[in-house]
Amino acid sequence: MKLPERSRIRRIRAPLLRWYDAHRRDLPWRHSRDPYAIWISEAMLQQTRVETVIPYWERFLEAFPDVGSLARADLDQIYAVWTGLGYYSRARNLKAAAESIVADHGGQLPETPEGLATLKGIGRYTAGAVASIAFDREAPLVDGNVVRVFSRVFGIREDSSRKEIVEGLWTIADILVRGPRPGDLNQALMELGAILCTPRKPDCGACPLRRDCDALARDDAESLPVKKKKAKPRRMRAIAVHLEREGRILAVRRPEEGLMAGLWELPGGEIGPDDEARDRVCELLGASFGLQVRGVESVGRIEHVFTHRHLELEVFRSRAEPGTRVRRRDHVGHRWIRPQALLALAHAGPTRKALNLLGVTNEVSARAEGRSRR
């Protein structure tokens, strides 16, 4: 990839900052200078929309106001606040990173991108974001928004996932960030991508870079950035059973590795593409949990798409004898709890959908939505 000239890259700096000063969104973490609060916002914003993050960020900082309180917290306490935000590995990584900040950095976040990148869960992007926004370091960052803006402004029409192109984009970001207000500059780039230079129907008429934009001149903005076609998610089938014993249901915790690691769910398991789902219920509950059940009633099916997998989950109701004991094979925990209580434990999207199908309402999400609307 041929890099744009340095002067061409530098030229977009001033209009970007002017536009940001006039149009930036009023987000709660933008009122904070606390590196810890900024780090938490960046961790939450990976994979999650701004509007969703706001109430979670507020609750998280109420529960764990500083690095020390996060390092001391139980993972279950952290999950309880994180529930509904998804991608729970982020919560586990935050705790591990907080522990090493306390143990190895005197309780203070490192200020450089190199220092930040030594912490669990902090990759190149987050290191650049925290170093520039919290510590005013001239540290570059590239996320999906930045890739789109650069591809369009500088007319990069090659596969943006290729290593050479990725490195070229980071070099552009590095040239651009040098100078005053590096944190604002990085946020301005991402903000432009989020608000104006959107994947579909970019608002070029309102864009501060329109005079300098190659894609606007060639009228091909929507075809950029060029992305390799993603492989179709692999289909998988599974069953989940609302298994009742004396007014409580069984919740089981998945292993700490693999898909939905460490999360709570209804008991069940994966089945083959041609299996009759109902026929497998008794067998799977027996093999994986040592359970014998009475009566199996089909409730319906939900679908859930993960990054690489498309899950079809068949949901059933059944009952266990009073006093039935659980003998787990692969799962690492189990509890007999009220159905509602499962929603307060860390769980993934398919479990939430299955519980909705079973008529178990999601008070936690309802509360989160209520707060985000205010």
Ligand code: SF4
């Ligand atoms: S002019 Fe249009 S395509 Fe170019 S950066 Fe601005 S919004 Fe994006």
